[in-house]
Amino acid sequence: MTVGKLVAAALTPKVFIIDFYNDEGAIWYGIPEFDLLAQNTSVPGLSPRYPDVHCTQDGTICQVVTDEGEINAASSISALVASPAFDLRQTYFLLAGIAGISPELATLASVTFGKFAVQVALQYEIDPSELPANWSATGGFIPQGTSDPNAYPAYIYGTEVFQLNDALRQRAIAFAQNATLADSTTAQAYRALYNSSATFAAGSRPPSIVACDTATSDNWWSGNVLAAEFERTTKLFTAGAGTYCTTQQEDNAVHGALVRGNVAGRVDFSRVISIRTGSDFDRPPPGMSASDNLFNGQSAGYEASIENIYRAGVKVVQGIVNEWNVTFAAGVPTNNYVGDMLGSLGGSPPYGPYAKQVATRFQSTKRRGRTRMR
Incomplete structure (x- = not known):
């Protein structure tokens, strides 16, 4: 990553909100707590549809809208990190977007806080109609470098898993618990x-704050087989530590750009929080097809999930700003591994017996000028 030299008037935001498209971004405008449209800064490299960073007049709180999908998210955040207009070394980043949600763990309009983000589609995939008979329940995904759906991946790109600061996550959850969450009649009707289903009991309850993890894929999918597959992938890639509950299209891309920004000395990856609110269910209710759930259930929780980005998120933003001098300026000490699959920020990623081999092979191949592990 090429980074620009900071300018004398660089803004030093305490919190940077990261949204992914217009509705998520606009929910923050016109709120009583702060005015994000007080000053706008054009940043080269942002999405042509969202070319400006919005900030409060004093620059304490800022927002960027990346545009949707992994490529847009990675490109926009890389451009932001490299911009000399901002000094982000003490900034907290709040990823705040909607997601598909698992009725096994949560429900429409719930607000989830993730510790792990898993790039679940970064695998081999066989056409489901041509699967071996004993693989019928896998959805056709096999970890790279293996021929066994249950084997740990032998080829690592480094973006498969990102782990966030759990102590910071718990503080953010405590702030969000003070929010009164929105609900809607459409969400209630679909939830019913x-x-x-006893398995989906969580999906039938009112919205709440939930600690669980998120899966990143550019594919927008629906169905029991794929849901079970990506639950399995999340467990496998995190050596059993991750608990899948939401699916979205950007988190791993944002984290990848921020980790590289940390390596470049531009950001602190231990100051990242991820919020995803439940817009639609990732699998259908009993008696409904996956296609009906996909095409007819997309908007069931949409309105309330957008509203709850703000209702929960603003409590986190205010908590950080209000307690800046007491707690957050110095940073929240980590109590777990924080970073990517490669140990880019130090330490060894604790993901299965392959973890030490990953670190060793990465270092040896890096010395030889190669970083792809085969």
């Missing part, structure tokens, strides 16, 4: 379709 899950009442008859």
